[in-house]
Amino acid sequence: MKKKVCIRTFGCQMNMADSEIMTAILEKEGYVPCDSEAEADLVLLNTCAVRDNAVQKILNQLDQLKGMKRARPGLMVGVTGCVPQYCREELFAMSDIIDVIAGPDSYRNLCALVSKASRGERVSDLEFRSTESYADIEPVRKEGISAFIPVMRGCNNMCAYCVVPFTRGRERSRPMSSVLFEAERLAEKGFGEITLLGQNVNSYHDVDAKAGFPVLLDAVAKRVPGVRIRFTTSHPKDMSPRLIEAIGANTNICNTVHLPVQSGSSSMLARMKRGHSREEYLEKVGMIRKALPGVTLSTDLISGFPGESVREHEETLSLLRDVRYDYAYTFCYSVRPGTSAAEQLEDDVPESEKKRRLQEIVNLQNGISRELFQADIGKVVEVLAESESRRSSSQLMGRTEGNRVVVFDRVNYLPGDIVRVRIEEATSATLVGSPEV
Structure with missing residues (x-):
């Protein structure tokens, strides 16, 4: 009888893509994916270490598995991804039910690790492999409308707050030929949207093909002209005129850019080691x-970074007013041991003040989003239907090319259809409408 594996994914889109790669590797060794820990022979928690509570979240999940592990001693439990790479072998001491830990570059070795652990040894593989991109592995994806293609891994930027360079290693890019092949395969399988992924996706570079990210993006769009193309995440320093030109030259590249800024204050950006000022960032926004x-533009923001003054916080609020993002992912700063901020800067903004400032950011952004979305009332937009609405099976949910979520009456449409929808209502997060007759 074939063994079953259940993978639980935490964190970013890259983690979701990594889970699809792990599934492909495990299937080749005879494992069958399943959705329930109760029927699994192997449970893997694929983790993210970006936030302060990441380790605690995984420990809570492991606690929930303890009873299952006691009742079924043959059950193997592994933790993969960024948390083990960040905590290393100390993770074993945090939970006695972990059999295997593996970092993001170790997935090819998973089956060997599990086999070794099944003989009673707790095992780990946390080696960085500077050439590993999993380019030759076709991920196992569930049927759907949208798919991710990781085009590069790792990060060479050393932002003061971020653990990614320590958990994902140095940047390395996939050959452009393998990305194009995978895009073609996805188009053949009926996927309507592809997102090209990377920690800093626009720093992609295929040395042999002499191709940077603008060349890759243009090539993918032309290779699968009937598929919507998105990409994330961009770093402002790599947002070039050539990249913007590639977006404008291809109608199937979505007219939206996620451009993390983290703070609207140049002095804060310098302490964060972001590599650009407020003025330089606004120049990029103007160019776009x-x-x-x-x-449409979106961003990431951190409140309460060490040393942030009231004035610097106000500069972030003024940046929101100047740029008018569609939406923003917002976080309170949390200390991440090993980063330069943790080692060199005092976490001196009280937690209550971080939360107060964060709420100001959220309130302002919600107001801006509401105004932008309400401006769409009366317009007809093209929506790629993705799934049933959570609230009603008589409605579908999808997104515009600008990444705005739209809920509309189902009529006879199905997920995967491109639907022209007339917008009738709007909140700060969702557009609501009816298909154009």
């Missing part, structure tokens, strides 16, 4: 908006 009429 001039070349791409109607483009």
